[in-house]
Every structure is written in structure tokens, then in C-alpha cells.
Amino acid sequence: MxxxxxxxxxxxxxxxxxxxxxxxxxxxxxxxxxxxxxxxxxxxxxxxxxxxGHAGTHVEGPLHAVQDGPAIADLNVERFFGEAIVFDFSDAPLGEPLSPEQFQRAAEPGGGVRPGDIALFRFDWDQRATAGSYPPYPTTVALRWLVEAGIKLLGIDTPGLDIPGDRSLPNHHLLFAHGIPLIESLDRLGDLRQPRVYLFAQPLPAAETDAIPLRVLAFEG
Ligand SMILES: [Zn+2]
Incomplete structure (x- = not known):
């Protein structure tokens, strides 16, 4: 056996x-x-x-922003474990966009993005958030670069990743159009010591919901 x-x-x-x-x-x-x-x-x-569904650390599936899109129970569980590359944006200025070049540079410590990777954006938002401040956020071009590199899941330590003031939510739509779930409000990404970790997270197989809290564990080798 x-x-x-x-x-x-x-x-x-x-x-x-x-x-x-x-x-x-x-x-x-x-x-x-x-x-x-x-x-x-x-x-x-x-x-x-x-x-x-959006309480605490939670995952959003396509149904959040795509009518008749997959609900949480419809998501492939294999998206929720595997190697994760950590993008360290803890020095990125609050409220400022992140360019594709910044993404490419931040991917270097983890050996670049590989197809099937999980991506984690570390903003240290759990340390840096102040009333009225907006986190750094990816430009849609930068996020598209990452989506086209073949990530299967994205996790962030902020409550969102869209462009301030753009209520068409282009970044959410980009992810969900490619079936990529989004984990929001992670904690302690700053405690990670390695730029590439093994991530294990699983949402409850809940039908008819766009989002649900989940447990997210990172393992370092
Ligand atoms: Zn949410």
C-alpha cells in the first residue's frame, strides 16, 4: 500500500x-x-x-460576479492545495497600482510563476490598514499577466483587489472568467519565511453560495 x-x-x-x-x-x-x-x-x-459568506478569511467563486456561475460546492477541490508563490508587496505604497513589471520582479524570489501555481499577495494589510486607507492593487494588465501564467487560485490579505472607483470590477471579472477563485482577508502572510510554500485550504462544499469562510494553512519545507 x-x-x-x-x-x-x-x-x-x-x-x-x-x-x-x-x-x-x-x-x-x-x-x-x-x-x-x-x-x-x-x-x-x-x-x-x-x-x-464573506466573514473572516473567505473564498469567493465565480458566482460572486458571474450570473449562473459556479457556486462554492461546484469548485474543483484540487484548486485549493498545491505549491504557492508569495508576491511580497509589503513595501508597496497604499492606494497605488502595481504594474506587470512589479509583478515580474516580485515573482523572482519564488522562481517565477509556474502553471498550476497558487498565487499569494502579501501586503501586510493586517499590520498596515488604517481607517480610510486603500490597499495597493494590481492593474488589470498585471493581473492578466498572472492569469495567463496559469495560476489556479489567488489569495490576498486585503478585503479586495479591484481598481478604486471602478465599479465594473475588472479584476474580479478577469479572475472569475478564468474560473480562478479568490481568497480574501488572509492573515500573517508576513510570518512566512519562504517565497514558495505548500498551501492547503478547503471551503465547505456549500451549494448556492458565492463565498464561504475557510481555513488556509501554509507549509514550509
Ligand atoms: Zn469577499
């Missing part, structure tokens, strides 16, 4: 803890539900959860 081998020296959990919160798209509420036939003399509870 043969099972896959998997060795790593360090793991970083890139997901945020989902704690009770309010917000139209990001709410998270829990309630204790009475048990019909509780055991005697033992602690035993069931919890009901109500949450927005």
Missing part, C-alpha cells in the same frame, strides 16, 4: 478567527439550540451558526 508522503518543517495558519460580529455580508452569530433528548449528568450542546 502506498500513501503520499508529506514533510514540512514549519506551518503558518493564514486564517483569521471568526468571532461574533455584525455586518451585512460579514456577520457571524451563534446560538445554543436545545437538544431533544440530552444525556444526563453530562455537558452536551449543539450550536446554530448564522454567518455571511
Amino acid at each position: 502506498k500513501v503520499p508522503s508529506f514533510a514540512y518543517s514549519r506551518m503558518v495558519d493564514l486564517s483569521r478567527t471568526i468571532a461574533p460580529s455584525e455586518g451585512r455580508l460579514i456577520h457571524y452569530r451563534t446560538a445554543r439550540v436545545p437538544v431533544d433528548d440530552p444525556p444526563t449528568d453530562r455537558w452536551y450542546i449543539t450550536t446554530s451558526i448564522e454567518m455571511g
Whole structure:
């Protein structure tokens, strides 16, 4: 019998803890539900959860911006694990666009983008966000370069990646037109020490939703 081998020296959990919160798209509420036939003399509870699909670290699928597009349960699970290249944009000025040249330079430490890679954009937004500030963002030309290089999944530590003021959301549409899911609001990308890691993330196989929170783990060799 043969099972896959998997060795790593360090793991970083890139997901945020989902704690009770309010917000139209990001709410998270829990309630204790009475048990019909509780055991005697033992602690035993069931919890009901109500949450927005965009709460905490979450993945968006094409249905988010493409009518009748695939919902989360329709996505291929193999998109959610594999080698990931980290683009370090932690020095990029807030609110400024990122050019294809900046992308190409940021891809060098990870050995360039390979077909089937997962891409991670590190902005250190969890450290740098201030009220009213806008994160750096890729130009659509730069994002197209990455899409054409063959990435299968994109993860970012910001709540979005579109062009400020452009409500046609060209970057979202570019990704979803190519079936590439987008993970938003990652944490601790700054804790990674290597520019290429093994990423494992899986959303619940939830039907009829455009987005759902998920756990994202990065493994360094
Ligand atoms: Zn979202």
C-alpha cells in the first residue's frame, strides 16, 4: 500500500478567527439550540451558526460576479492545495497600482510563476490598514499577466483587489472568467519565511453560495 508522503518543517495558519460580529455580508452569530433528548449528568450542546459568506478569511467563486456561475460546492477541490508563490508587496505604497513589471520582479524570489501555481499577495494589510486607507492593487494588465501564467487560485490579505472607483470590477471579472477563485482577508502572510510554500485550504462544499469562510494553512519545507 502506498500513501503520499508529506514533510514540512514549519506551518503558518493564514486564517483569521471568526468571532461574533455584525455586518451585512460579514456577520457571524451563534446560538445554543436545545437538544431533544440530552444525556444526563453530562455537558452536551449543539450550536446554530448564522454567518455571511464573506466573514473572516473567505473564498469567493465565480458566482460572486458571474450570473449562473459556479457556486462554492461546484469548485474543483484540487484548486485549493498545491505549491504557492508569495508576491511580497509589503513595501508597496497604499492606494497605488502595481504594474506587470512589479509583478515580474516580485515573482523572482519564488522562481517565477509556474502553471498550476497558487498565487499569494502579501501586503501586510493586517499590520498596515488604517481607517480610510486603500490597499495597493494590481492593474488589470498585471493581473492578466498572472492569469495567463496559469495560476489556479489567488489569495490576498486585503478585503479586495479591484481598481478604486471602478465599479465594473475588472479584476474580479478577469479572475472569475478564468474560473480562478479568490481568497480574501488572509492573515500573517508576513510570518512566512519562504517565497514558495505548500498551501492547503478547503471551503465547505456549500451549494448556492458565492463565498464561504475557510481555513488556509501554509507549509514550509
Ligand atoms: Zn469577499
